[in-house]
Structures are given as structure tokens and as C-alpha cells.
Amino acid sequence: MTVKFDDRDAVAHGKITxxxxxxxxxxxxxxxxxxxxxxxxxxxxxxxVHMIGNLKIFMPAHDGVHHIDEYAEFLRTMLMPLFPYGGVLWIFRIVLLICLVLHVYGAFAIKARAAQSRGKFKRTGMMGGLNTFTTRSMLVTGVVLLAFIIFHILDLTIGATPIASDTFAHGAAYANLVASFSRPAVAIFYIIAMVVLFLHLSHGIWTAVSDLGITGKRWRAVLLFIAYLVPAAVMVGNSLIPLSIMLGILS
Structure with a gap:
């Protein structure tokens, strides 16, 4: 950023640069x-997509097999024998990990550049309300979500102790979810994380609309609706699982 001014005396005396x-x-x-x-x-x-897959936990079991367990096995056997067992799943994980690193780096880099460019001057004149709150808290909600992602992987993917439940077993998606969310602290943390995800994702989608150059009035109106609908659906859908387990509906 360069400040330009045609008053050479002011430049010479250091009032501007x-x-x-x-x-x-x-x-x-x-x-x-x-x-x-x-x-x-x-x-x-x-x-x-992850939320839609998780909701299979509410489908009744057949022949003693839960639908969510079948779904978990489907993810591991996808496109076999073209890919080895779990191959496509690992491709998804690697792509998501790369996206996560790029996303986190971009967030902190842009935040640092903005602070450096503004110097001691803070943003003023913001209108207030939910949109302003989500704007100002994007970095905070992002850090909370990063901590949740790490916890979620250790709890329900890796089964690392002491994060995971004592009965964790690889491939037993239904049993692992029930065991994990039977712990009230974990279930409440998960629900809080879904609220944070709604705040972060809703503002993030709307910001992406502008950054991707979508300027048409109709398209922006539709995408603004989607920017709230999708995160709200994810928040409600994912929160139903720990709530149902805590209330004894799922066991």
C-alpha cells in the first residue's frame, strides 16, 4: 500500500510518507x-455430505447391521478393485488436509496483512448485528473449529486415548458414536462446535460468493439464502445425533 500526496513539504517533514x-x-x-x-x-x-451420511444412524438396523456401519464400510470399499481397500477414502482425507492447510495459512496471512496495512487504525463504521459479529469472529471461530476437527479425528477416526471412549473399535461407527456421545461433556462440546460451524460457514460461503466474482443480483440473492440454509441444515442435522444419544433415543 502506498500513500500519495502532492505536498512535498509535508512529505519532507514526515507528516505523510x-x-x-x-x-x-x-x-x-x-x-x-x-x-x-x-x-x-x-x-x-x-x-x-458428511452430515447426510451421519444421519444414517437413525435408520433401523436390518439383520443386526446398522446402516451407518454399512456406509462406513462403503467408503472404504469405494471403487474397488480399481483402488485398494480404503484408497479413495485416503484420497479424500489428503485433499481435505491440503485444503485445511491452505485455508488456515490464508486466514492468518490475510489477517496479518490487514493489521499491518491499517497500523494503529482499527475498522470503524460497521453496522452491527449477526453479520458484523461473524465477520469479526471468523478467526476465533476458525480456531475453535480447528480444535474440534483435531478432537473429532482423535475421538471417532483414530480412537486415541484418552480422547476416545474405552470401547472404541475401528469400523464400528454406530457403537463408537453412541459410546462417545454418551459422555455429556463430549456431546455438549459437539453441539457447541456445530453452532460455531454455522456462524463460520454461513459468513464464509457469503464471502466466497464475492471473492469468486459472483455479482448478479438474482444469483447473490439465491446464494445468500443457500449461505444460511446449508450451514443451518448441517448444524441441526449433526446436533440431533448427540442430543438423541443423551436423551436415550439412540442406544
Whole structure:
């Protein structure tokens, strides 16, 4: 950023400067925002599909087999024998991990550049309300979600102690969910994380609409509706699982 002014005396006396407030970055800010928009859309699609798969826990078992266990096995056997057992699932995991690293790096890089460019001057004149709250808390909600992702993987994917339940067993998706959410603290943390996800994802999708250059009035109206509908559906759908287990509906 360069400040320009035609008063040479003011420049000479140091009242204003033509020096850049920060060095030119190796990766332009527009590229970081575009990367965050694309990776954010990928995460939005992932959590939606993941939620739909998780809701299979409410389907009645047949021949003693739960539908969610069949779904978990389907993910591991997908496209066999073209891919080895679990191969496609690991491709998904690697892609999501790369997206996560890029998304987190972009968030902190843009935040640091904005603070450096503004210097001691803070943003003013914001209108208030939910949109302003989500805007200002994006970094905080992002950190909370990152902590939740790590906890979720240790709890229901890896089964690491002492995070996971004592009865964790690989491949037993139904039993692992019931055992994990039978612990009230874990169930409440999961529900809180879903509320945080709603705040972060709703604002993130709407920001991605602008960063991806979608400017049509009708398209923006439709996508603004989607920006709240999808995160709300994910929040409600995923929260029903720990609530149902805590209330004894699922056991």
C-alpha cells in the first residue's frame, strides 16, 4: 500500500510518507482470498455430505447391521478393485488436509496483512448485528473449529486415548458414536462446535460468493439464502445425533 500526496513539504517533514506500509508479498492477497473461497466451498460440500451420511444412524438396523456401519464400510470399499481397500477414502482425507492447510495459512496471512496495512487504525463504521459479529469472529471461530476437527479425528477416526471412549473399535461407527456421545461433556462440546460451524460457514460461503466474482443480483440473492440454509441444515442435522444419544433415543 502506498500513500500519495502532492505536498512535498509535508512529505519532507514526515507528516505523510510515500513508503509502502508493508513489503510486497510473494503471494498476492487476491490469490489467498480465492484459495480460501475455493477451499471453503470444498469444506461446505464435505460437511453437508458428511452430515447426510451421519444421519444414517437413525435408520433401523436390518439383520443386526446398522446402516451407518454399512456406509462406513462403503467408503472404504469405494471403487474397488480399481483402488485398494480404503484408497479413495485416503484420497479424500489428503485433499481435505491440503485444503485445511491452505485455508488456515490464508486466514492468518490475510489477517496479518490487514493489521499491518491499517497500523494503529482499527475498522470503524460497521453496522452491527449477526453479520458484523461473524465477520469479526471468523478467526476465533476458525480456531475453535480447528480444535474440534483435531478432537473429532482423535475421538471417532483414530480412537486415541484418552480422547476416545474405552470401547472404541475401528469400523464400528454406530457403537463408537453412541459410546462417545454418551459422555455429556463430549456431546455438549459437539453441539457447541456445530453452532460455531454455522456462524463460520454461513459468513464464509457469503464471502466466497464475492471473492469468486459472483455479482448478479438474482444469483447473490439465491446464494445468500443457500449461505444460511446449508450451514443451518448441517448444524441441526449433526446436533440431533448427540442430543438423541443423551436423551436415550439412540442406544
Amino acid at each position: 510515500e513508503k509502502p506500509l508493508r513489503e510486497r508479498p510473494s503471494v498476492p492477497t487476491w490469490a489467498l482470498k480465492l484459495t480460501m473461497a475455493v477451499t471453503g466451498v470444498i469444506f461446505g460440500l464435505f460437511v453437508l
